Amino acid sequence: MAAGAPRIFVSHLAGVPVFDPNGDQVGRVSDLVAMLRVGRRPPRLLGMVVEIHLSRRRIFLPMTRVTGVESGQVITTGVVNMRRFEQRPTERLVLGELLDRRVKLVGHDGQAEEVTVLDVAIQQLPARRDWEIDKVFVRRGKAGALRRKGETLTVEWSAVTGFSLEEHGQGAESLLATFERLRPADLANVLHHLSPKRRAEVAAALDDDRLADVLEELPEDDQIEILGKLKEERAADVLEAMDPDDAADLLSELPEEDKERLLTLMQPDDAADVRRLMAYEERTAGGLMTTEPIVLRADATVADALARVRQQDLSPALAAQVYVCRPPDETPTGKYLGTVHFQRLLRDPPFTLVGSLVDSDLPPLAPDTPLPAVTSYLAAYNMVAAPVVDESGSLLGAVTVDDVLDHLLPEDWRETRRARLLPEYDPEAFGRLSERIARFLGTGRFLVWMTLTIIVWVLWNIFAPTSLRFDEYPFIFLTLALSLQASYAAPLILLAQNRQDDRDRVNLEQDRKQNERSIADTEYLTREVAALRMGLGEVATRDWIRSELQDLLKEMEERRDGHRDLFPQGADHRSDVPDR
Template sequence: MAAGAPRVFVSHLSGVAVFDPNGDQVGRVRDLVAMLRVGGRPPRVLGLVVEVVSRRRIFLPMTRVTGVESGQVITTGVVNMRRFEQRPTERLVLGELLDRRVRLVDADPKDAEVTVLDVSITQLPARRDWEIDKVFVRRGKGGALRRKGETLTVEWSAVTGFSMEEQGQGAENLLATFERLRPADLANVLHHLSPKRRSEVAAALDDDRLADVLEELPEDDQIEILGKLKEERAADVLEAMDPDDAADLLSELPEDEMERLLTLMQPGDAADVRRLLAYEERTAGGLMTTEPIVLRPDATVADALARVRNPDLSPALAAQVYVCRPPDETPTGKYLGTVHFQRLLRDPPFTLVGSIADTDLRPLPPGTPLPAVTSYLATYNMVAAPVVDESGSLLGAVTVDDVLDHLLPEDWRETELHHGALDMSDLRETVDGH
């Protein structure tokens, strides 16, 4: 574990309050959701089960948790109120892992059996991912009258008895097989599976991972996979996708199906997608993302660099920030200018971004056709461009990767996936069960 990385024992989280950024209580933690992995690898913590005021239990992904301490949990403020439903590949940490009888891997056989009293979770360096890293156990037999035995804290890999065996074709093995693949490579695997197996693998992925993979698949595969998910889960996956990719996918569905999914999505996410659907596909408005980095003019270079460091941002979106009057979410107040990443590196941290914004570069109107967008990026050597409406409000940003998607032949994903298939044939055979 990297120095300074937080570690929390899960027993200390049971019942603690969950707050939004404004300090309002959302609910209380009732459990944690983890995904077990084979080979002694630490489980990934997917999220928290939170009981809200109505006593409904909802799922809060760890990607929406900004702070975990013994006394409280802080969220981004975006909470999905749909009732939590446990999936086959998920384990409840408090409900299923604690008080379990397991064995120490390298211990003397007569002393190897232990009882799990607690486990600790830690955040991985430079990421928002969390995993279970240590297990607090007690030697000795169970039972209310047992004599208290020795307690010790060991690494997750030092204990066996939690996860499935290495053989078999269960969902955990599937996830372990392709967990470290890039989304584009995993899309390659899914594209060449049978429809039945593709659906099974997609069902085993968590929402964020499936969203990333869908963005790399051809439209036919996207529609097929989305159509086999329950509507509420399909809405969750669409929320996890970039708004422009979600809009592209929804635009391929029948009108009534598209509207049902939009209704099931969180209002804020659905509003972003609806705005994008209002523009022609091959225009700046249809190509843009609604989630660029937006800062007020009184923000500092230090504030801007902190936003740029977000690991969830694509390199194109992290290349520059957009300075606007409040509100600082699209559509914003008056657009004032752009500050490029290189400029942020050259100026002192206390410099106000409003004083160094490039105001000479004209933004793109949302109706700008694709050829003009391409020429703009090429002329000014840009990887992203601001899209501003007639009132001067920033609507979003067009990135070079979105432009390339529309300049390449329509079947480029199928062609690319076909060429990459030979290199990954062994992996596909493992996943496909042959």
Template sequence: MAAGAPRIFVSHLSGIAVFDPAGDQVGRVRDLVVMLRVGQRPPRLLGLVVELATRRRIFLPMTRVTAIQSGQVITTGVLNVRRFEQRPTERLVFGELLDRRVTLTETGEEVSVLDLSVHQLPARREWEIDRVFVRKGRKGSAFRRAKGEALTVEWTAVTGFSLEEQGQGAESLLATFEQLRPADLANVLHHLSPKRRAEVAAALDDDRLADVLEELPEDDQIEILGKLKEERAADVLEAMDPDDAADLLGELPTDDQERLLRLMQPGDAADMRRLMSYEDRTAGGLMTTEPIVLRPDATVADALARVRNADLSPALAAQVYVCRPPDETPTGKYLGTVHFQRLLREPPPSLVSSILDRDLQPLDPEAELPAIAGFFATYDMVAAPVVDEAGSLLGAVTVDDVLDHMLPEDWRETEFHLDEEVATDGS
């Protein structure tokens, strides 16, 4: 539906067909998925639950809906066929919101919800529920006419749907969020009010908050960090990946940077200062200062033990870097890289120095983003060493950091459902 088109009542979407761009039917709408928001903010419509011919129910994000017209939904042609699983923060419109008793704000009278209307925000790809069709009097079934006055009111004219800011402790929210991945929890926090966002952030432990901050848009990061006590803010920055922490510090006023750096451990603060000395979109600015570094006399067994560290990202665990002492960055002379697959093929007692990849040229810390992306594409790498003119390993750039800087600035605010995607036209 184009921006500015008439609103659609959800009852009209129940059971309508979903088509790909070629005109082939891929399923039918069985429900709508919304995220309730704190206070009087209208719920955001995340997507549709679509039932395929196989009876499997999948999630279709609204970002992949190109039109809703003439009793049908048209998609972009790409579907995520993973079975739909409702998240704790989501509500089903047909299953949970219709035929519900809510209260008219002006009169305090209880009414039954018969229908809801959705519309697309002008000049944006987001959809919201904006109006509620209610009936006064006794409770009845959704979509069914009954005695009692029926009227359509704005979403803000009723209460009983939205999360309440008062009386909702952070402990209850954290129990709900416990199983969410950091990126999903970040998405939840992004849509909370600033008050609730600060409460949840304060209740998270340092490591969990650090993981979530790395997934949030920059404005949210700065807001949350600014509401923490300075000592705790420094602890959370230490728990973040060094490159992400340096990026966040770099957005703060100089005085705030210095206060936080003085509260950090000297070694962590030194890493932050070193990373902040490079331009943002260079290898030095993108790298982490904590790759796996081994001495040449380390064994394959030693390397595999380091790779097993659960705190490492998959990209950093994909290879180890062999250097002469000192082992921490900046290291002694960089000798080469050993890839994880090679480690799996070699006897555990073998020395890592005997299986080095010496042909892989490291990145210069001043290398710019296009050159870095070209390096990853050319050599099919997920991580790359960064070495200075003296031959010391400074850190490693991972592919996720490259993608972070190549995607649009607001990409974190868009819902992505990328796993198990297939083209509905069979391509």
């Protein structure tokens, strides 16, 4: 590893924003994707799973598209593939599948002990853009022990065994600690994208109330899968913690044998409510209603009603009104008298009896009212909940607007609810327009035009005929227009400054990395050129061969001249030879 390369623990990257080179937020880091290697070689980090801003789409961001990784932000090259992320068999989610795993730590003496993985660290390789997981933060101690017990230490990846392509038993404490502040709907989205085995492990680590809230936000397939992997006693407890209407919807999807077995294990009162709901048609008021609205007697006071409304486990839709009935107070109640809205409770003294505040003109729904009629009822009376009363006048329950929406929206609405329910816009186009407006506000042209407009406005409303004046003294419309312009000018200028700061920061980071790469490339080329020169010094070049041949030719010519001096031309060197 490079000495100066920063090491980052992946738990610090969960949920951090991802920015493009212009400083606009692309999304947030949901997880990291790694590929395990043979033996004890550190895994290679392939990329990040990013949840796109303003939508629930999860995309894959390769590490080659990442120019900067810090604990507070991730910077990309700006080129993002919007295809939905699909995990491959050889890939592992770091947060979802590596944390909380029980592995073995091999000591210097060769002895192995079981430890729990709390976190892993990533670092960029030198002279390349590849990232690897090189450190593991573990805790000694038995599985299931309290998180604060046991020694913690950071070790090399090679010192740990038990990471393999097979899935072993894995806890969920670290993952739940990372997402402990998520709302049930957001945690349900995280569970939905985990593997089935990991999803079951996380569900087993949740308490009954938290798991019940999460199950209500999951698609039916995931609900059935998680419920089927729980022990029957635990499954019954979770069903008791769920809203009766949601529990009835879930049980109606199970086989008859499993349904009856779970209903038998539930508390009799809770099971009776669920059975009663399951007796109605699914897309009727009886099938949609909950059997746990706020029911009060006529002699209860406003203070009693507000105390019931303040209960933390009540949904906002159920807390918007109370239903006044004669005993018994549990559904099905005695005769239904009427509804008291939350706003009416706030307007009257605490000692006022709720029986004197009922809205008796609001007609109740029958249990066989179809879904379209229920929707029209809520829209016509601007209600978030409606009472359901049988033929005898007893209150059976209440239909809330969220239950109606669950049946009106498409089945995959949880996958794309933000994209469908929130307006979409192009952040980059909006940012460019805001910058242009902010720059225009700071020019002399704007001051000239604003001054001329004010002068014309004032003169027209003073000297023009009375019938043509639209803003006479004290020029209220002009004052409002200038106030509106001033109130928008400051945020626009601040937005432009923030975008410029983001661009400067990104450019500075890119320049720094470019300089580092240039220095590294220069050093590499210098070493290569030096080595090349040394190698060329031992190779015969054309000039060297020419000089050697010239020296050889010169030497041969000198020898020839010397030979002529010893044997002059015309002399017979054979004259001394005697005749035979």
